[in-house]
Amino acid sequence: MEPAIEIRNVTFKYRRAEKPSLININLTVYRGEFIGIIGPTGAGKTTLCLTMVGIVPNILKGDFTGEVVTAGMKTTEHEVSEISQKVGMTMQDPESQLLMPDVEREIAFGPENLGLPRDEIRRRIDYALKVVGLEEFRSRHPFLMSGGQKQKVAVASSLAMLPEIMILDEPTSELDPIGTEEVFKTVRKLKAEGKTIVMVEHKTELLSVFSDRIIVMNEGRIIESGPTRKILSDVELLKKIGVDPPQATQIAYLLKKRGINLDKFPLTVDEAVEIFSEIVKGE
Structure with a gap:
C-alpha cells in the first residue's frame, strides 16, 4: 500500500514547555485508510495532527527532530499553504476557522486564494455542499447555524481544496448527539469516497464504526496501535489511561x-x- 503520511522518529517540545508533547513518534498512514487516534487530554493527539500539516514546526515553533512526509512533501521543506492544498484539517472549535459572512463565501475562500477560475470555484462549492448536505444553506451566516452545521461548513471549506487527506481533530467534542450524528454522516461520505482520514475522537463507539486502525497515545507517546476491534476490546488498557471504551x-x-x-x-x-x-x- 502507498503511504499517505509517514512520521519517522519525531520528537517535539513547544517553546517554554517543560517537557515534549511528542516523543519518538513513528507512524505510517496508508492511502484510503481511516485511522482513529485516542488518548487522554494532554496525550499529544492535537500536536501530532499539527505535525501532519506542517503547522508544527513551521508556524508553532519549538524543538523538533525527526521527519514528516505528507502527500509526498517533507513538511519542513514546504509551506503550510502548499501542504494544505493536499491536506484538509478541521479543529475542535469550528468557529475559530470560520471567517466569512455566508456559507458559500466561506467555502470559496480557499479556492479563490489559489486563483482558480470562477467556474472551477463554483464547481468546488457545489461539490463540497453536496458532500456535507448543506446545499440549502448557501446564504446562511455560519454563526447562525447549529454546532453540527458549523462543523460541516468547516469540513466543506477543506473539501473545496480537493484534499487527498482529511485530518479531523475531535470534530464532535462540543456537539450534542444530533450535531455528532450530522458530522458522522459527512465522515461516512468521505470514507465512501476513499479519502485518507485521520480522526482524533473521544467517542470510541463512533470510531468503532469507521476506523480501520486505532492509535493509542499517552504522555506524548504512541503506546499501542492495531486493528480497531483489538484495541477497543482492550478495556483494561483504555481504562488505565482514562479513555472510555x-x-x-x-x-x-x-x-x-x-x-x-x-x-x-x-x-x-x-x-x-x-x-x-x-x-x-x-x-
Missing part, C-alpha cells in the same frame, strides 16, 4: 468478569444485541 464493550467486559463466556466483545449496540441474544438463547 465503547459502552457495549464495557458491559461485555463486566459480564465476562462474572463468568459469562463471550467469544468476542461487541463494539456497537447492534453487535451487543446480537451477542447477548445468543447468550440468552443458550441458557
